[in-house]
Amino acid sequence: MNKIEYLKDFRISFLLLLIALLAILDAVYGGPNVLHLGVEFIGGTQIPVQLEHSVDAPTMATLISTLQGRLSTFGLKQVSVEGVGDSEVYVTIASVSGSEVNSTISLIQSQGVFLGIVNGKEALNGSSLLSGSLGAAQPEAIGDNVSWAVTFYITQQAAESFSKAVFGQANKPLYMFLDRPSNAIVLINSSLLGTGASTFGANQTTKLAVLQQSVQFGNQTLPIEVYSPGAGGVSTYFALNKGKYKEVILANDTPAGIVANLTADNYTLKYVSLQDMTPNFISSFTGTASSAALDSWPAIGLLSAPVLSPGITNGSVGQSYEINGYAPPGISLADGEAYATNQSKQIVSILSGGSLPVHVIVGVPTTIPPTLGQHFELMSVLALVLAILAVSLTIAIRYRRGFLIGPIIFTTFAELFIIMSVIGLIGTIDLAAVAGMIAVVGTGVDAQIIITDEVLSGSSEHGLKLKLGNAFYIIWLDAILLVVAMLPLLFSSTLVTIIGFAESTILGVLFGAFITRPAYGAILMKHYSKPKEEEPKKA
């Protein structure tokens, strides 16, 4: 029988196909680092953050997304925030540099700076608000309209300065900023302003004018420079102002030529995502005419722009305020309610300076230096190779059939390759995951032993096919039971450092029981259904 015979079996060819597919995915999506490795291998820092008291799941989710948002807007690469149970959070960064760790810690501890600007003047700031007074009303449906509202109190002193700032500014926007940059130039691609007369009857020029209004703030106004994708170099504005402004805020798809010019002019570059650089316009009605108004522009920290109602711009001094609005018309009631809830949540988050829902205590960071990580990596590879060698040797001694070693080693390697690729592509390979892979080598070989013993077992009146069926009945039961035993760990929200173990064993056992081990069985069937003279039967 030649080798082609083996490929004719769908179990074997399917396994080979899967391996080829994963190899291609590894090569395409793996990038230079091939697979995602945990901080234990590449080095990094884990900062434990203890919460003042335990919180419920929605609060935990808010906390995690607030932290994630804060840390990523400050340009920290590879930050992960994960909840541990209900009173602890781990922030992990792929860096061990003292200054980056310290700036991360101060970002976690500090609050954002809220600033409300009306017509280029400060109207509200973070200390205007009475802490604890922020409240979001339940969305209310009146007919087809769903309304939302956020109420808050401001201090006596703030009330007076607010009433002066908004005097005569009826129907003008209150630009609400969180961590508004200063001393920076904004560089925007003209295509982000739309082409031709597009949104709400506004063309590029009107839109730019709206943007220019939003960045006004006395001598801290942020200049906006527009570039056209085809035009090549950057305007002379940057060269002329290189002493005046320190920073340029730009999208991360800015052409390399422009970036080179800016770097040459000694600007600090602050990259934001394309999505954050895109201003969000909405239509606004003043009287009868509709025009484009700016709703948010995350690149400069402008997160919302409610319009001042005439009742509060007549010079009266008040301490109690409300920001409200409606969900857009034409969507379902449920969508409208979701939109309203979301809006009021966002306003609350901006007004509270993006602060966390509970107080936190930042613990001492655990640092894994890259050299120690490399050491762990080397040891893990060594452990895997040693485990496979040792297991193969045991099998060889036990069965003393040269033919078996090939398929057993092949199946084991195939299983490992599949788990590594899948976890490395969609998750993270950490120490726990590698330990899980070694456990899978153990269970994988166990299954192969069951198959081999059944196939080679004495009574020949049973057909090979039946024997294989018997073996797989046991293997599948074992697989299901192992998965069941690992489920509580997989879904644990607390023992996060070790979840990788459950992930790799469950994946390994499932791929093993349903793909690689059937292929092994098929190889054995093909081989042992041949004429007997090749392998003398043993007692």
Added chain:
Amino acid sequence: MMLMFELPNIYKHENLKYLIVLPIVLMIFGIYFSTQLTYDTTLAGGVSIIVQTNSTVPQSQLASEISAKLNSGSPSIAASPGGLQITLSMNQSLSDAEDHLLSFYAQKANYSSYVLNATQVSLELQHDPNNATLEKQLAQWNSQTNSTEALMTSALQAELKSLEPFGVSQQVNGTGVDRMQNQAQDAYTSASNTYKENTIAALHSIIPFTSYSYEQITPTLGQFFLGQLQTTIIVAFILVFVMVFLIFRSPIPSIVVVFGAANDIIVAIGAMAIFKIPLGVASIGGLLMLIGYSIDTDVLTAIRILRRGEGKPEDRAYASMKTGVTMTATAIVSFAALFAISVIEYVPTYYEIAGVVLIGLVGDVITTWFGDASMLLLYKKWKEKR
């Protein structure tokens, strides 16, 4: 065939009952020693430092020098050719300061709500001046606000007092709740870092090393992890029992299979206590895996003894043993590789996982083939007689 696999067919023995005694004796030993089980920092709380060094300073000398330099109790030290793991108990001053910081935060929450109430009442007073009830309420909220602020000041002072050994300034920086909160946070963070730096500097003066990893877990968090670890194991057992029962549809084989897994864990924990392998968060992986491996052989045996028809049950049990012992042997071999590496080149996660599985699997050979297989055979014979 090689001698090492020439196992005797113990199931032809007349009194199978006696075989069961062995795993039960193991279980009693396991339970007895399990009380002496030690926890690592992830479960007990404390500071754990891994250093890469080839220093040959004897461990006892190292321990006494560290405890002298750091003014702390004797550290526990695990050494391997590649490095050292030094475990210190949690610094008392730091953990006291943490308690005070938490009580500061609790007062802060009260403070905010009192200020808000006072503002609301004063707004109502603007609309309804000279309302005596409102005036009384306002006075009450204002006094609550003041007394809470005083409580916060004293919590902050207590925290600063606890942190005095770390050179933290005892001066409260002016009034204002926000300033106090910043000071309370900063003091704790800077003291924790000072403690870390002092510890590392002290180690540097005793042993040479280039890179290190430092991990601090508070005792409360360790306690919490321990509770979660126990819950996870118990839930896993319940799920496995339900699944096994669904497969066999009969209580006795299900109990036998689950007994096998439980006994393996008990034996593993007892042996870890004897060999001083600490239990940590990572061990959970090993313990669950042990359930998996244990069930592997138990299910194989149960199905072959109870469900197959060829030959005598004793012979099927014996054949199962041959297959099963090979299975366990290969699992032992693969975890021995991991364990060897974790011991030679200190890798704590591997040490904790492989240690548990390795010892548990050795126990599994005895539990499964003396205990479970014999029980299943007795059950089969009893059923055939009926």
